Amino acid sequence: MFFASETACNGAAQCREAVRTLIRGGADVIKITATGGVLSDTAAGVEQQFFDDELAAIVEAAHSILLEHGRGALSTTTLEVVSGVPKSSIYQYFPNLDTIVFEVYRLVIRKQHLKGYQEFPRDKIHTVLSFIYWLLDWSIEIHRKVLEVDKTLLVEHKGFWDAWQELDANIAPESSTESFIYEQLKSCSDFKPSSNDMLRVHALGRAVQLMVYSLISDNIDFIDDPEFRNTLAKMCYAIFTD
Secondary structure: OOOOHHHOOOOHHHHHHHHHHHHHOOOOOOOOOOOOOOOOOOOOOOOOOOOOHHHHHHHHHHHHHHHHHOHHHOOHHHHHHHHOOOHHHHHHHOOOHHHHHHHHHHHHHHHHHHHHHHHOOOOOOOOHHHHHHHHHHHHHHHHHHHHHHOHHHHHHHOOOOOOHHHHHHHOOOOOOHHHHHHHHHHOOOOOOOOOOHHHHHHHHHHHHHHHHHHHHHHOHHHHHOHHHHHHHHHHHHHHHOO
C-alpha cells in the first residue's frame, strides 16, 4: 500500500494524526522521513526538515514519567499513553529506552544552562573566587537535575558527558561557554590578566565540568557534602594564583 502527500505533515500534532490515519488504513509498518523530500522539492537529505517539536512530545512525556514515577515506569506503553505518539513512531525515533533517557538528559542540561546563563547576577561585583563558586554551583545544579531523571544510568554509564557543548550549540550561537566565563572573569575585581588567559579560562571550564561529573560518578553522595564545592573551589582557584 502506498501513501502519498496526504500523510505529509508539519508539526507534532499533524505527525500524530498522519500516523493514526496510516494505522486506520491498515499499515503494518510506518516509515518516517525526517530529511529531504518531506515538504520541499529537495531530495538531497542533507537538512533536517522535521523540527524539534516532532520529537519533543516523546521527550517531554519521558521527562514527566521519570520525575513522577521513576525509571521503572518508563516504557513504550506509558510513553504512548502520555505523549499520544504511537509505539511504532517511538521506535522510529529511539531504538531503546536508554536513548530516550539520554535525550531527556540533554533537555534538562539545555534548560539548566539557559537558566544559569540568563540569571547570572551581572549587576554584582564578583571576585575570582566568588565567580568560581557560582560556576561550581551552576554545574552542580545541572548534575543534580540530571540525577533526578535517572540516577542509575548516569552513574553506570561512566562516559564523559560533554554538557557544556549544549550551551555552545543551543543557547549561545554568537558566543561560547568560554567566552561567557572569560567575560565574567574580566569583570572580577581581583582578576589579573595574563598572556595565558584563554588557557586558564579553558582549564577552569573543563575542571568545573569534569571534576563535578567524575566525582559524582565515583560517589553520588558527594553532591550533598558541604565540603564538595569548597574542595573543588580551592582546586579551581589555584589556576589563577601564582
